[in-house]
Amino acid sequence: MRTYLGKFIDESLVNEKGFTATVREEGFDVDETLREAALRDEQKYYPADYAAYEELAAMDATAQLDATFDKPVYVPSPTFAQKMLRADEVIQDRYDELKNYALRFKKLKTRISKKFDSINMGRLHFVKLSVAGKTLKLYLNMDINETDPKFHCKDVSDKKTYVTVPVLLRIKSGRAVRYAKMLIDQCAAIHGLKENPKFEEVDAIAMVEDFLYGGDEGDAE
Numbered sequence: 575m576r577t578y579l580g581k582f583i584d585e586s587l588v589n590e591k592g593f594t595a596t597v598r599e600e601g602f603d604v605d606e607t608l609r610e611a612a613l614r615d616e617q618k619y620y621p622a623d624y625a626a627y628e629e630l631a632a633m634d635a636t637a638q639l640d641a642t643f644d645k646p647v648y649v650p651s652p653t654f655a656q657k658m659l660r661a662d663e664v665i666q667d668r669y670d671e672l673k674n675y676a677l678r679f680k681k682l683k684t685r686i687s688k689k690f691d692s693i694n695m696g697r698l699h700f701v702k703l704s705v706a707g708k709t710l711k712l713y714l715n716m717d718i719n720e721t722d723p724k725f726h727c728k729d730v731s732d733k734k735t736y737v738t739v740p741v742l743l744r745i746k747s748g749r750a751v752r753y754a755k756m757l758i759d760q761c762a763a764i765h766g767l768k769e770n771p772k773f774e775e776v777d778a779i780a781m782v783e784d785f786l787y788g789g790d791e792g793d794a795e
Contacts, residue, residue, distance in 0.1 A: 612650045615786065619653075619688070653688050655786040657705050658779070668710050668751055669703060670778035676701050676758050677776065679767040684776075686785045689735075691778075698765060699738040701758060709746055712754050713739035714761045721760075725753045 652660075658669060673691065677684060681695045690702040690713075702713040718729040718741050731740035743754055 612652070612656070615653065615656070616650045653786075654690055654704060655686055655782045658782050659786065661705055662708070665705060665708065665710050666779050668745060669705070671751065672710070672712065672745075672754055672758070673703060673778040674775045675755050678769055678773045679762050680770040682767075684781075686782065691782075695765075695767070700765070700767070701761065702736075702739050709744050712743045712745060712757070714741045714743070714757055715739050716741050716757075716761045716764055720764070721757065725757065727757075 658666065661669075669691075673684065673693070676682070676693050679695075679700075682693055682700060683695070684691060684693045686692075690704050692702045693700050699715050701715065704711045704713070713730070713736055715738055718727060718731070721727045721741060725743060728742040728744075729740060730736040730742045736742070741757070743750065743757060745751060745754055
């Protein structure tokens, strides 16, 4: 079984219970080395956010003249790629399975960004994948009224970020993975997507690693 870079190890739980907890919701312990790595990633892939950090750092340096207050330390929020590589193996496997399931339609491309792995066909947003703690999230370009109530999807159309993919399915079990595949097929039918008989599966985690550490821009067909 593979393990991936950056997996979180809770030493207190190892000592107390003899096993490791691999993920914390939306965060992880930060030391100076990890902080510097996150800043390098942000400077390389998200220059606008890094510029905001530099502005904050400059203000912070000026504030050092006042020794009467403690200055907050700026730590960039973990990106999708960073969180996925620190997720446990079950989440990584589900991500790999669903990404390949969605990509099997013709003319689709995948792009990793700060918050998502997006799978699109030109300007058509098909689905997005994200991760939060122990939950994989699937966003689909369809109407909430077209989903089966048993899937317990959520309408997130009121948020600007999700206006093109307003249906959210939280994936925490094997049953939810099956529901996700049914919704992906339904969404593909709505938009007239056809399966690609020549599709070859990708290694989703390797693509994330290449994006984060190998300088890949995150595009793939």
